[in-house]
Amino acid sequence: MLEGRQYAVVQNDEVVFVGTQAACEKFRKGRSSFTVVSVDTGTLVGDKINEDAEKDVRAFGGFSKPSKMPGSSIGYPAKKACPLGKKLCDVPGSVCSQCYAQKGLYPFPVVRAAQDRRYHKLKSAMRTGAGEERWINGISTRIQAMHIPWFRWHDSGDLQNMQHLMMIFEVANRTPKMRHWIPTKELVLVRKFLENDGRIPDNVNIRISAPMIGQRITPEGLTASSVSDPQGKDNGKVVADPGFQCPATYEHDRPKKTKGRCMDCRACWERSVPNVDYELH
Numbered sequence: 001m002l003e004g005r006q007y008a009v010v011q012n013d014e015v016v017f018v019g020t021q022a023a024c025e026k027f028r029k030g031r032s033s034f035t036v037v038s039v040d041t042g043t044l045v046g047d048k049i050n051e052d053a054e055k056d057v058r059a060f061g062g063f064s065k066p067s068k069m070p071g072s073s074i075g076y077p078a079k080k081a082c083p084l085g086k087k088l089c090d091v092p093g094s095v096c097s098q099c100y101a102q103k104g105l106y107p108f109p110v111v112r113a114a115q116d117r118r119y120h121k122l123k124s125a126m127r128t129g130a131g132e133e134r135w136i137n138g139i140s141t142r143i144q145a146m147h148i149p150w151f152r153w154h155d156s157g158d159l160q161n162m163q164h165l166m167m168i169f170e171v172a173n174r175t176p177k178m179r180h181w182i183p184t185k186e187l188v189l190v191r192k193f194l195e196n197d198g199r200i201p202d203n204v205n206i207r208i209s210a211p212m213i214g215q216r217i218t219p220e221g222l223t224a225s226s227v228s229d230p231q232g233k234d235n236g237k238v239v240a241d242p243g244f245q246c247p248a249t250y251e252h253d254r255p256k257k258t259k260g261r262c263m264d265c266r267a268c269w270e271r272s273v274p275n276v277d278y279e280l281h
Ligand code: SF4
Pocket: 245, 246, 247, 248, 249, 261, 262, 263, 265, 266, 267, 268, 269, 276
């Protein structure tokens, strides 16, 4: 998980390298089909970040860049921004009791500060129609500019309420070339939306996360994810019928360069994959 000024080399809408600006420029050297982009603003390197782009970023607080993923994300403070998750944190055997977003680089002050900033931006955006519009427009414009068509919502934090879900759907509607993956524990909220004849935009996949380690759920009309613990790091429970097993977490013998990364896998974005099982790490 990386924060701050992070850069990526992109070819045919795919990220082929992530690093500092200097490292990306070096990687690109002599390859005309490669482009270097700034991950947190979506600005092409060489194009000066103009005032409009800065204004867009200010409206939502900038992106996060999970090192595992092909594209960017937007992370909020774990627990504080997890309506159901904050209750599950204290439940032994729950996925939230082993929350990855409270480990590794996530507790670093610079990461926490960025998450708090985004959370504050979201809360204040939801207070007025104009704020909502600035937030939607800011994110839509920047992710579109990034040339990476895979966006994962909430590498940390979760859906706040129906208004937040609607704002995300509006971002999806305004970015038809992007594929959006929304992992969430807020099944009740999504159900309520569907029961009121709501229609999920075609470029969005909502994947409902099972609350407990070793549990698989099958929410009607939606995809799901589970967490298994074959190495006994918590309760040792594994999902009996796991479906697709996430290669980034299950393939332990990969070379260092590709270890823990999605590479060419996009299963989480696919509605045709009913369940993705992650190994607890
Ligand atoms: S299942 Fe595929 S897309 Fe999802 S996190 Fe794992 S590697 Fe990435």
